[in-house]
Amino acid sequence: MDDIWKATDEELLLRVGAVQHELNTLSASLVPLVAELMTRGLAKVKGYRDTADLLRSVQNVARSTAKERVRAAEQLSPLYLITGQQVDPQLPVLAEAFERGEVTAEHVRVIQSVLASIPPHLDTHRPALEAELVQHARGLDPDAVAKLGKRALAVLDPDGPRPRDPRPSRNRLTLRPLGNGVEARGWFDTESAAVLRTALSPLTVPVPPVDGAEDQTRDERSTAERNGDGLVELARRMIGVGVLGTEAVQPVQVSVTVPLDTLTAREGAALLGFGEGGLAAVIAAEEARRLVCDARAVPIVLAATGEPLFVGRESRLANRAQRRALAQRDGGCAFPGCDIPPQWCIAHHVVHWIDGGRTDLVNLVLLCRHHHSMIHKGDWVVEMDGGFPVFHPPPWIPGGPRRNVLHRPDLVGRIPEQAAREPVPL
Known part of the structure; x- marks a missing residue:
């Protein structure tokens, strides 16, 4: 490892992934060893309370870690009967x-x-x-797999466990003076909470950093703080105008002016105009291409002499019916492991609109701002397969192509071909 400084970025990433694979293999090698300890009853022979207690001493690990390893051995290792017959493990796929x-x-x-x-x-x-779950675990981190499993169980058993308190509860909100403000506490049933969260959603989106600004700090407000600000803003709008207003399909409307040769070469500069009377800003042509699908932008292609050759039409934007269909199909950001809801996403063209891609469902995918930027960097590639977006990772990320089903737990455990043939309601 002394020559690690000589490695390229890709080689370094590949090495990091290879080390993790080695760690996984070493962890798995403990399963048959712990199973054999249990079979021989060595914990009792050596005077320990149980196998987990023995592992604590032998491996110098926490009891919780030792118990996890014992549990893995119990469910992932085959059992051998007195007759010598082998019994398959409880979780053979895992x-x-x-x-x-x-x-x-x-x-x-x-x-x-x-x-x-x-x-x-x-x-x-x-x-x-x-x-x-095992299939998706090859491409999703453990936190995402936990969310997916929880949502899949909710679909399988929508009634859930019997509540401890069978008495019906009513919505309640308490405002209690505290210090120089008011403390709010409350409880809402599931349906009412869904209505409230839907109304608050457009008012609680994290404020992104301003491109080009010196201060690139992110929105430091917590989720609770954003919910509080959003609730106050909701009240202000209701009092001021009497209606909540609508959440726009796209956040801004801009015009991108770029020379034809610059657009073709994907190198050079473009002009970005911010609304009526706004001052134009100079941006990279590739950044302009990304903004074309990130905002309500109209591309204007110029000839070498400066006259407009092509002015894009707004028909390139996903309409409301398509947005509803995308929200039903993708459920939110389609990038593997992301749980950003659909109203915070943009409709990205798999084949860029400037490159001839059509504004059809088979060429659109919902992406949050972060993963939209990641896709435009080019390491990850998205394509449509069977009506669903599939993401191909760069070579230094193992696991192969993957989908995000965090938003669609109803598809977990079903035959992909059947799910792909289902019509998407408009």
Whole structure:
């Protein structure tokens, strides 16, 4: 590793990924070892309370870590009967992926936890859910897999566990003076909370940094602070105009003026105009291409002499019906592992509109601002497959092509071909 400074960026990233694969393989190698400890009953032989207590001493790890390793051995290792007959592991798909180093020990813990939450009357769904979670774990981090599993269980068992308090509760909001302000506390039923969150959504979007500004600090407000500001703004609008107003399909309207040779070469500068009477700003041509689908922008292509050759039409923008269809199909940002809701996303052209891409559902995908910028950098590639967006990672990220089903837990465990054939309602 002494020559690591000589590595290119891609080589360095590949090495980091390779080390993680080695760590996964080493973690998986513990499974048969711990299983053999249990089979031999060495914990009792050596005077320990249980196998987890033995591992704490032998490996010098926390008891919680030791218990996780024992649990992995119990469910991922085959059992051998007195007759010598082998019994398959409880979670064979997870066991195989872990042995190959395709998933981490954290993935194992998360998937075990999700499967343990399946109620008895839905136990027949366990194999399909295990296979689906393992498949997505190859491309999603453990936190995302946990969210996916929780949402999939909610779809399988929408009634959930029986509430402790069967008495119906009513919406309530308490405003109590506290210090130089007022403390608000409340409770809303699920339907009312959905209505409130929908109304607050356009007013609580994080404020992005201004491109080109010296101060590139992000919106430092917490979610609770943004919700508070949004609620106050909602009240101001209702008092002032009597209506809430609508959330625009696109946040801004701009014009991008770029010479034809610059547009073709994707190098050089373009002019970005901010609304009526706004001063134009000079930006890179590639940045202008990104803004064309990030905002309500109209591209204006100039000849070498300066006269306009082509003025783009607003028909390149996804209309309201298409936005609704995209929200139903993608559910939000389609980038793997992202849980940003659809109203905070833009409709990105898979084949850029300037390059001849059509404003059709088969050429549109919802992306949040962060992942939209990431796609434009070119490391990740998105394409449509069977009516759904599929993302291809750069070579230094293992796992191959992947989809984001965090927003569509109803598709988990189903045959992809069947899901792809379902019509998308407009």
